[in-house]
Amino acid sequence: MPVIETSAALLALTALLAYLLGSVPFGLVMARAFGLGDIRAIGSGNIGATNVLRTGHKPAAALTLLLDAGKGGVAVLVARALLAGDAAQLAGFMAFLGHCFPVFLGFRGGKGVATFLGTLLALFWPAGIAACLTWAVVAAVARISSLSALVAAVLAPVWISVLGMPQAGLVTGLLAVVIFVRHDANIRRLLKGAEPRIGGKG
Numbered sequence: 001m002p003v004i005e006t007s008a009a010l011l012a013l014t015a016l017l018a019y020l021l022g023s024v025p026f027g028l029v030m031a032r033a034f035g036l037g038d039i040r041a042i043g044s045g046n047i048g049a050t051n052v053l054r055t056g057h058k059p060a061a062a063l064t065l066l067l068d069a070g071k072g073g074v075a076v077l078v079a080r081a082l083l084a085g086d087a088a089q090l091a092g093f094m095a096f097l098g099h100c101f102p103v104f105l106g107f108r109g110g111k112g113v114a115t116f117l118g119t120l121l122a123l124f125w126p127a128g129i130a131a132c133l134t135w136a137v138v139a140a141v142a143r144i145s146s147l148s149a150l151v152a153a154v155l156a157p158v159w160i161s162v163l164g165m166p167q168a169g170l171v172t173g174l175l176a177v178v179i180f181v182r183h184d185a186n187i188r189r190l191l192k193g194a195e196p197r198i199g200g201k202g
Helices: 008-023 026-033 049-053 058-082 085-100 113-123 125-142 145-162 166-182 184-192
Strands: none
Touching (some): 008 058, 026 049, 058 113, 145 184, 166 184
């Protein structure tokens, strides 16, 4: 755990603002901006970049990926610059929760992978890069996006501890737990061998 340096009132304000930032549904915004319709009625119905990509519009998907990752990263960096490390960790976690359970969409959000990775990169970039590489390697070998996310989530607390920031191990572990919760349906399909592959149909 980080050393608590910030007052309770400022931590509460940080949590609220970071959550609201995380709640901005950039996938929905990008789909509408590019005339793709309501992303919730397309593919899996998820608001994340993977589902935006199912529309076939790569620029919209890329922008969604960057903006969703940026929510976590910006929350961490601003909180660290204005307050301290404890606020930065809280901000990243709350922005991530905002993406997964956004108040603007009735708490029905994305699965959080991009925001998870953006948060890690801002918290401690060596661990963030290691998590991104983990995702990329598993994706290249298995061609399954959800499996890549799950493996990256499992290994993220290991990377952050081994590479030199063990005080962020708790928040990283909590992020990983939520990733697994949000991927419940994917895990069931993986166990049945029915999870779609990257570039495949479904």
